[in-house]
Amino acid sequence: MxxxxxxxxxxxxxxxxxxxxxxxxxxxxxxxxxxxxxxxxxxxxxxxxxxxxxxRHNFHVAIENWQHDLNIGSVVRTANAFLAREVHIIGRRRWNRRGAMVTDRYQHVRHHPTVEEFVAWAQSAGLRVIGIDNFPDSVPLETYDLPRDCVLVFGQEGPGLTAEVHAAADATLSIAQFGSTRSINASAAAAIAMHGWVRRHVFNQRVGSQLS
Incomplete structure (x- = not known):
């Protein structure tokens, strides 16, 4: 069942x-x-x-999976909720589907063995690669104008984004935090970023059309 x-x-x-x-x-x-x-x-x-x-919406979601990240299922479930175009797994093909709550049956999931292959795919698809992580050169997600056609990339829990993805990204965004910890859970960060895209390109667009 x-x-x-x-x-x-x-x-x-x-x-x-x-x-x-x-x-x-x-x-x-x-x-x-x-x-x-x-x-x-x-x-x-x-x-x-x-x-x-x-x-489906124009944004994609990608997550690196070099150490069998258990957050991937939750990311897939959230991507389904926000109607992402596709979810991309970079690295290991296998991932724990339990957290997806069967939403992977309705969400397209694509695998890329290496960062290089993923970046080549994104470029051929005309998508801007947007990393989400806390780097010295990261800019705030809250004030960044997220592009309509993009792929939001998340690192796995702990290590975060690899240097390869960081270097390939058009921009790297950080999420504002106010507590004592350095970072937040990868699946939580993915949910925040996806909702940021939805607010920018779905709700703001609706409000604009209602006012015009």
């Missing part, structure tokens, strides 16, 4: 079944306990992915 223990979904469809290619007869007959929003209840998996693909 896809749903985590204790998750409550919906039972079998009551009444006349809806018609259309997106509906899953098995789910309509037996119920849908998947971890999906109500809009996608009883939909086929491929229909959900196709609908998400039709409206």
């Amino acid at each position: 896809e749903n985590p223990p204790g998750t409550v979904g919906v039972g079998p469809w009551e009444g006349v079944w809806p018609s259309g290619p997106q509906w899953d007869a098995e789910l309509l007959a037996h119920g849908d306990t998947r971890n999906v929003v109500d809009e996608y209840r009883y939909w086929k998996h491929e229909a959900i992915v196709a609908d998400l693909d039709s409206r």
